[in-house]
Amino acid sequence: MPAFTGLTAIAGGLLSSTFLSGALGSALLRIAVGVGLSLAARALSGEKAPEAGGVKGKLQAGGDVSRSVVFGRTCTAGSLVYANTWGKSGKTPNAYFTQVIALADHPIRELTGLWVNGEAVTIDTNDTSYGDWGFPVKEYETDGDDNHLWIKWYDGTQTVADPFLVNTVSSAQRPYSNKRIGKGVAYAIVTAQIDEELFTGFPQFKFEIQGRKLYDISKDSTAGGSGPQRWSDPSTWGGDGDDLLAVQVYNLLRGIIEQGTWLYGLQTVTGARLPAADWIAQVNKCRLQVQGPDGLEPQFVTGGEITVDTAIGDAVDKLLTGGNARLIESAGVYKIRVGEPDAPVAFFTDDEILSTEEQTFTPFFGLSETVNGITATYPEPNEGWNTKAAPPLYNATFEVEDGNRRLLTDVPMDYVYRSGQVQRLM
Incomplete structure (x- = not known):
């Protein structure tokens, strides 16, 4: 993920303080003409599967971190773009440690969960008493009401810099300018207060998120679907289709555009090369309710983080695995088939x-x-x-x-x- 404008990712060993002394802590689509085999089918034939992302469970830091795209529900450790120690607690200097962690290089729908040092925790979003600090984490309270961990987050649509970072966390050695907006970047701010019983080292975070809003052709009444979504107006995008395999593949083929600039996916595929009736039928197959362990659920949903240095074909292959799906290319036209084969459209004999x-x-x-x-x-x-x-x-x-x-x-x-x-x- 990129650093915000003017931000430099903090490498290990730069922060030395009371809280933490020492190190900071631990495209071209490659699909053959014809019918592409799913990853499961490849495995059954003995072919090795490609590497193409998924859940990123380790925080990334440094100046050369790939940008990423997040589809559906997934979990990420994010990438560190700023950190600083500051403040006092009693006689203890530098008692607070704040990190800014980028979650995706585009707006996301929401933050749905948080893990600290491998344990799921509860964010008390009803407690707004800390103002710009964010919300307290219940599991890191001591003596009933003394909190030691706070979090706040931005979904990527923010237009101003965070006031807590600018006015409280910023220092002469590590300034945080009011121009550091992080425009178009979803990010979290986590602040920890020193406590030897709660923190024995650098806290590790994982964030469960719902990724970017996607265009769902089955929800576009002008394309043969039913609904208000329009390809030309991203403000109309988003819904249950964001989690569906066929919707995610469709958006990859059309290309991911952020801030008016291509970010990932193909760049020259038009809607005419993705037959609407065909794609709508397959999207609805993904949406079909089937019996799951806890009741009815959509048949084929997928989610994960894709770094932009991933071969697009590999990313598509991994997504196709989520629905035993095939991508078909013929004369520049792309069709998808998910799940069980559809009814035959013609018959022939030997x-x-x-x-x-x-x-x-x-x-x-x-x-x-x-x-x-x-x-x-x-x-x-x-x-x-x-x-x-x-x-x-x-x-x-x-x-x-x-x-x-x-x-x-x-x-x-x-x-x-x-x-x-x-x-x-x-």
Whole structure:
């Protein structure tokens, strides 16, 4: 993520204080013409999966941090863009430590959760008594009402610099100018007060967020959908489609534009090359309510953070995995297919196939290329968004046919955060 205008990311070891002494602490779309295999299908064929982001659980710092795009619900540690120690508590100097952490390089919908040192905490948004400091975190109270941790956040639509940073945290050594707005950048401000029982080192944060608002063609009545959204007016975007796989892929193909400048995705694909009726049908398949572990849920939702140095094709592949989906390109036109195959539109028999030369194929592959079981990993929100192994899927009949061998492949589902969806895909 970029530093705000005039900000320099703080590298480890720059801050030395009572609170913390010592180190700061721990495009071109690459999809072949025809039908692109999903990541799960690739894994079943023995092909290695690409690396393409997902949950970013470690705070990034330094001057060369990639910008990023956030889709749907996910968790990020963000990137550090400013930090300072300041103030006194009793006789203790530099008793407060404030960090500015960028969450996304664009506006987001909201901050929905916070983890501190791996534990989920409660932000008391009803307590506004601290003013510009932000909201207290309940788990970091002592003696009933003495708070030691506060947070506030901006969704990226802010137009002025934060007054707490400008008037309270800023110092001559590390100034924070009133011109440091962070325009178009979603960010959080976290402030900790020294307490040896609560903090034994540098506090680590993870933020659960709902990513950018997206254009949902199924909600555009001028494109064949039903609703007020318009591609030409981003202020109309946003809704339940922000979490749907097909909507996210559509926006990647059309390109992500921020502040009038291309940020990520393709740059020359027009709406005419993404047939509206086709995409609307697939968006609605993603939206279809199916039975999940806790009741009905949309069939295919995905979420994650994509750094802009990720090959666009790899990012698309990872998203497609969330719905056993395929992306089809023919003569410059892109279509998507999610989930189970749709009804056939035509039929033909062997008698209608003409061949001018011999055709060969391999009906059975060698044992080294055979798969009869599958394992998968995914980020689990109920376990701090850490990677979790899903229950494996075995087939005893296939194992017997393969000489009583269990031949497994693994599918990393980095953008799928619901256990029920992972099991359906397996």
